[in-house]
Amino acid sequence: MLSIKNLYASVEGQEILKGINLEIKPGEVHAIMGPNGSGKSTLANVLAGKDDYEITADEITFLGENLLDKSPETRAKDGLFLSFQYPVEIPGVPMVNFIKTAVNEHRKHRGEKELTAGEFLKLMRKKMELVELKTKLTNRSVNEGFSGGEKKKNEIFQMAMLEPKLAILDETDSGLDIDALKTVANGVNALKSPETSSIVITHYQRLLDYIVPDFVHVLYHGKIVKSGGKELAFELEEKGYDWIKKENGN
């Protein structure tokens, strides 16, 4: 699915990612944890194609193709989805129009016909139910005035609409109340299949009770300093990051 070999990324001369290696196979769920500012969102952004960064890597392939050659929109249409840590507001653009355009761009890319208005509305209703997103939200402008939790739900709603092959969830759990956390996790699980994978970035073990990871990685100072199974998350929850920091001489 995704293979990252020796990825470096820097901004304005400051190195943020310092040699990331990661292999993700179809069907796998990888959790990435790590202290604030360690580079988790940067990794997500680099994969999605944000062009703020100077990037070098031996290789990054997504579905067997060179990822870095592709524009952000092509990556998206190839099946890479990023649920943003901080979803932006786009005033004046109704959510319905936005997601309809997105869905149809994806369909065009796959050589499929655009959905009719009826088909689209049916699909939208189904996916909104999945994450219990209120109908009135899709009539508002993209994320404008949405509460923190509503924004996160809206990200997962979009993911459900676009059915990606690889979903990167950047702190989707932050800002969600306990019930919403379950709903969102159920939504994510409903979309899980042997052909799809996800990267779940989180600070809390709690989310991983619902979205059970196959692997947990710790990102620290731009490097994956530790990897393990789901029990690693419990250990981190219990002990914090001090021991990791010590092990890595800081």
Added chain:
Amino acid sequence: MEEKDRIINDVTQSEYKYGFVTDIETDIIETGLNENVIRIISAKKNEPEFMLEFRLNAFRKWQKMKMPDWAYLKIPPIDFQKISYYAAPKTEAKYESLDEVDPDLLDTFNKLGIPVEEQKHLAGVAVDIVMDSVSVKTTFKDTLAEKGIIFCSFSDAVKEHPELIKKYLGQAVPVADNYFSALNSAVFSDGSFCYIPKGVRCPMELSTYFRINAANTGQFERTLIIADDDSYVSYLEGCTAPMRDENQLHAAVVAIITMDRAEVKYSTVQNWYPGNKEGVGGVYNFVTKRGICRGVSSKISWTQVETGSAITWKYPSCILLGDNSVGEFNSVAVTNNYQQADTGSKMIHIGKNTKSTIISKGISAGKSNNSYRGLVKVMPGAKNSRNFSQCDSLLLNDTCGAHTFPYIDVQNKSSIVEHEATTSKIGEDQIFYCNQRGIDTETAIGMIVNGYAKEVLNKLPMEFAVEAQKLLQISLEGSVG
């Protein structure tokens, strides 16, 4: 007075005797501007005496005036003696088929979704007899005539309804209002005249009709709209299709007069050639638009989407004379590359309880400059009047400029004037968010810009709102990244 008329008549008539008649045979007069040229224009158009007098008077005033230099515009010197002020409308088709037309132009037509027959018309291709717009026009004319609505070219109105023209010409826009209105008054080529009788609601947008006419409008257009008591009309000027024009200087005048409880909605989509990416060429657009709400509770609203022209100088205004009258100005102005726009509105409150709203959305890209300039003036007698102005600027990069020049002058204590202004830059984050959902940058900018301008676009008649949306996107193509 009569004596004076007689003398003028004698003089002008006798001048015709001395050689001007032959000139009437030709189609284009030589460049330059003087009284003789004005006489020729008037004669070619077979105008009655009062029109010639109007033109000459305007010309004399114009000669004493100076080009305005207060706008935030760099205007290259214009040599008014190098311009030809009269050309008979071209009726011959330039091309036999669409294959001969510039593919770029056709590409834009297609993006705008303009039907093939209309594309031909706009590009100057010979049109099939069956599809010819003339038949469409006639149908419209019949419907309008039934209601007593007069809608015709300005020249026809001068001949067929001289009493109305005499009464209202120069009332909303006085001849010497400004340099360009004086010039227009002296040399105007043609335009439209519209009269809606008492109590009549015009049953259609006067847009489709106008659009069909649009391809041959001259460079000095003049439009006069009169809405009598309790009448209503929605009028659309211009066309979303790119208008190529060899005339660099355009100085139009539009005047609207509303009587008691009458309402006029005037919508403009302006897409004249803006020049190329390096800022070479393009139309200079100096427009005077003014409405007088003469009657009580009457309403005039100006809605404009300005994407074209190298230079735009334009301030559609309302004089709110009647008590309880309402003026509105809604504007989206896009500038890209080296375009310059200085546009806004004037709201002059004279009657009691008068209300006005100004909504201006500037969008700048490339190395362009986009200015809002507005005046809200509340006279001492305009008790309990209100104005709300909102001027927003959206910047697409760091090389363009946006400026706001609001002037407020309130002369009584019971009135309230509010002004809000914002400037924002289109967010890289917003574009990236769209990209991440599979939407390319150009479409994303189109969506964001249309979202930003929605409040104004919503005021356009439905069919044009859709076209204007596409137009905004096309005007900004290649402006980011």
